[in-house]
Amino acid sequence: MKCSAIGKQTGHEKIIWYTSYMLATFFKPIIENLPQPVVERISQMQSNDMITLELQSQIRICALKLDDNVCVVCCDTDLSAEQMNVLHQNIFVRQIPLAQIYANFESYCTTAKVKNSEIESIKKNIEEVRKAAGMAVDKAIDRQGQLEEIQKTTQLLHMETRQFRQKAEELNRCWPEWMSYCNLL
Numbered sequence: 001m002k003c004s005a006i007g008k009q010t011g012h013e014k015i016i017w018y019t020s021y022m023l024a025t026f027f028k029p030i031i032e033n034l035p036q037p038v039v040e041r042i043s044q045m046q047s048n049d050m051i052t053l054e055l056q057s058q059i060r061i062c063a064l065k066l067d068d069n070v071c072v073v074c075c076d077t078d079l080s081a082e083q084m085n086v087l088h089q090n091i092f093v094r095q096i097p098l099a100q101i102y103a104n105f106e107s108y109c110t111t112a113k114v115k116n117s118e119i120e121s122i123k124k125n126i127e128e129v130r131k132a133a134g135m136a137v138d139k140a141i142d143r144q145g146q147l148e149e150i151q152k153t154t155q156l157l158h159m160e161t162r163q164f165r166q167k168a169e170e171l172n173r174c175w176p177e178w179m180s181y182c183n184l185l
Helices: 021-032 036-043 081-093 098-103 105-109 111-184
Strands: 003-010 016-018 049-056 059-066 069-075
Touching (some): 036 049, 081 098, 081 105, 098 105
16 A cells, blocks of 8 residues: 555635655646546535545545544545545544655555554453452462461461460469479489
8 A cells, every 4th residue: 555645625615735745746736736526526425424535546535524523535546445444543633744644655545453453462361360359369368268277277286385384384483382392212
């Protein structure tokens, strides 16, 4: 897909065209002196109309009118309605200069597709994060149960240790008495 010239028209003004300096000598006479039927067809467009006209062999004029704004492209292939909508949005909504669009024409025609694939990629990443977070929560719940068991065991061990200490202290208090018995034997 090769763009030779790109233009825009607001209301009933004349179409403002942009083309490269190298192609200007060839296309400038063509786009500035469009055949009258082409000019009439573009001026008669209603909102939401899209037309594709063959100007010469391998040169097509694609135009889309939304509200009072017309986006016009002179290129070597027919552009789809989706591509023209993306171009129209880039020119009139985002107000990207025609020179910038011309320099990267294909990317400004296919931005919607790129964005859709980026959105799908982001959705996939979000789903992966959700799954990972869900597994992390499940593991945390399992660990909480294990920690509760460890805490109960620790409390039981602490109580048994305290009982052992008390009995050991009692035995140690009795020990001197036992020693006297041991000396007699």
